[in-house]
Amino acid sequence: MLTDHAVALWRLHSQHLAAPVDGAEDVVRSLLAVQAENPSQSAWAVATRTRDPRPADLAGLLASGTVLRTHVLRPTWHYVHADDAGWLIELTRTRVLPAVDQQLAPLAGRMHALADAVIETLAESPDRTRAELSVSLAHRGHELTGMQLMLLLAHLELAALICSGVPREAEHTYALFAERVPSPRRLEREEALAELALRYFASHGPATVRDLAYWATLTLTDARRGLAAAADRLESFDHDDRTYWHAPGEPPASASPRGHLLQVLDEMYRGYQDSRWVLDAGGLLSRARETAIGMALVDGQMIAGMKRVVAARTVTFEIRRLRPLEPDEVEAIEDAATRCSRYLGLDPRLVWAGSSD
Numbered sequence: 001m002l003t004d005h006a007v008a009l010w011r012l013h014s015q016h017l018a019a020p021v022d023g024a025e026d027v028v029r030s031l032l033a034v035q036a037e038n039p040s041q042s043a044w045a046v047a048t049r050t051r052d053p054r055p056a057d058l059a060g061l062l063a064s065g066t067v068l069r070t071h072v073l074r075p076t077w078h079y080v081h082a083d084d085a086g087w088l089i090e091l092t093r094t095r096v097l098p099a100v101d102q103q104l105a106p107l108a109g110r111m112h113a114l115a116d117a118v119i120e121t122l123a124e125s126p127d128r129t130r131a132e133l134s135v136s137l138a139h140r141g142h143e144l145t146g147m148q149l150m151l152l153l154a155h156l157e158l159a160a161l162i163c164s165g166v167p168r169e170a171e172h173t174y175a176l177f178a179e180r181v182p183s184p185r186r187l188e189r190e191e192a193l194a195e196l197a198l199r200y201f202a203s204h205g206p207a208t209v210r211d212l213a214y215w216a217t218l219t220l221t222d223a224r225r226g227l228a229a230a231a232d233r234l235e236s237f238d239h240d241d242r243t244y245w246h247a248p249g250e251p252p253a254s255a256s257p258r259g260h261l262l263q264v265l266d267e268m269y270r271g272y273q274d275s276r277w278v279l280d281a282g283g284l285l286s287r288a289r290e291t292a293i294g295m296a297l298v299d300g301q302m303i304a305g306m307k308r309v310v311a312a313r314t315v316t317f318e319i320r321r322l323r324p325l326e327p328d329e330v331e332a333i334e335d336a337a338t339r340c341s342r343y344l345g346l347d348p349r350l351v352w353a354g355s356s357d
Contacts, residue, residue, distance in 0.1 A: 002239050002251065004278040007206050008300030010251045011278075014205050015267055016049035018255035023050055024058040025081070028067050031203045032196070033078040033088065035270045036069050039172070041263040041294075041308070044340060046079060048260065053343040062167055065180040069164040069172065071157040074217050075099045085177075086160060086184025091192040093158045095217045100154050107148060114152055117142055119161060119176065126175040127165035133174065160184070193218075193226030201227075201234050204267065205246030210274035242275065259332030260297045261306050261317060261340055269295065298332045304354065308340075315346040321354035 012018035021027055027049045028034055036042040047053035058079075061067035065082055072078050072089050075096050080088060107114065114137070121136040122128060128136065130153065134145050144152065153174060156162045165175030177184075187195060200212050213223035227234075227245065236245045262268060268279060279295075280302045294306035296319055305320040317337045325333075334350065341348035 002237065004240075005299070005301060006251055007239065007244065007275070007278045009255055010206055010246070010300075011204065011268065012255045012260075012300045013252045014203055014246065015271070017260055017268065018252070018257070020049055020051045023052075025061055025066060026050075028061070028079050029081045029083070030199075031267060032084060032199045033073050033080045035265045035267060036077040036079045037265055038263060039069075039170070041265070042077075042079065044343060045262065045266050047343055048262075048339065053339065055343065059167065059170075062164065065166075065175075068180065071096070071100075071154045073215065075154065082181050083185055085163065085181055087187040087192050088196070089158060089160050091187075091189065091196065092217055095219070097155065097158050100151055100158065104148070104151050104155060107144075107152070110142070111152075111155075114142055114144065115156060115161070118152070118156060118174075122162060122165075122174060122176050126179065127168065127173040128175075129168065129171055129173050190225070190229065193222055194229035197223070197226030198230035198233055201230070201245040202247040204271045205234075206237070206239075206244035207246070207272055208242050208244060208274045211272045211276075214273035215271055244275070255299050257332070257335060257339070258298050259329075259334075259336035261294060261308070261333070261336045262297065263294045266295070268297070268300075296333050296336070298329045303329055304333070310344070310346065313347055314349050315341050315344055316349045316351060318351045318353065321352065324355050 016027060016030065021030065024046050027046050034042065034046055043055065043058050046058050047055070050057065058067065062069060067079050067081055068085050069077055069079055070085065072080050072085065073092050104111065117137050117140045118133060121133060130149060134149055137144050153162065160177045162174050163177045163180050165173035165180070167173060196216055197212060200215060201207060209223050209227050210220065212218070212227065213220045216223070234245045235248050236243050269276060279297065279300055294308060295302055296304035296306045303325060304322055307318040309316045309318065319333060337348045337350055
């Protein structure tokens with residue numbers, strides 16, 4: 001019988017944390033969409049799933065438009081491959097747009113004019129930052145800044161009118177979707193639901209249909225329709241009164257590397273809701289979130305909260321132990337800190353706090 005721990009360990013492999021792939025493009029294509037709210041932390045979330053983590057890998061894909069950082073699945077940022085951006089946005093936006101547009105209600109009478117102004121600006125001069133778009137809108141007679149501008153741009157992204165442009169000194173820019181993705185892949189709705197389900201369970205499994213519905217902001221009915229169409233290419237088992245779906249294969253017996261330092265927004269956390277707790281067999285996650293913005297995992301289990309602080313030439317990992325740790329667990333976390341600091345090109349420093357006996 002599988003345990004929560006075994007399910008979490010399996011997910012390390014499905015998500016390439018314990019089975020790294022060649023590069024960032026493989027990560028994004030495999031996971032279908034990767035939470036990308038915090039650019040620095042999410043870039044590491046992609047890199048740590050590769051055999052040779054390098055900042056230039058994902059950066060080059062974002063510059064070329066092979067990978068986009070845009071709003072899809074939920075009203076938040078994700079990395080998505082350009083091949084998947086069109087059909088994925090079209091499938092999921094009907095339930096995401098209302099959450100954005102509700103906050104744009106004060107601009108309802110100006111939306112068409114504002115959208116035209118943004119599109120005209122980007123047609124004339126692509127790869128504009130949000131601040132530059134604000135200035136351009138002001139020149140065209142539209143004063144718009146802060147949250148309203150951010151929501152307007154999210155609306156246009158979800159409409160597949162704009163998306164990420166070429167980053168400028170790591171700053172996010174915008175460009176026209178049609179120019180970045182000139183030939184978007186299109187799928188009929190039933191075909192899209194099936195592909196979404198197949199690729200989600202292959203890359204995030206074992207997971208439940210409710211996990212899929214949450215992750216993709218689908219109704220449970222649509223999630224079940226997608227699963228039904230893909231079920232013959234998946235396998236399942238029952239655990240804790242739930243049915244878990246996954247790509248064909250047996251559960252892994254171990255993980256390598258064992259330790260991981262991840263933000264709470266990482267797919268290992270945000271990729272689930274119904275069965276998120278399997279990474280927290282010790283019941284420690286709620287305490288960690290009170291004191292940290294990240295997770296220290298060993299073998300897929302939450303053992304400490306984590307905060308990453310960069311200053312000068314050093315990256316400090318503040319590790320708040322939630323229980324006494326075994327020597328091999330400490331070693332696994334130290335190894336994870338070394339990998340991340342090497343990727344950042346900084347000297348690592350670990351600060352331990354919390355339970356130590």
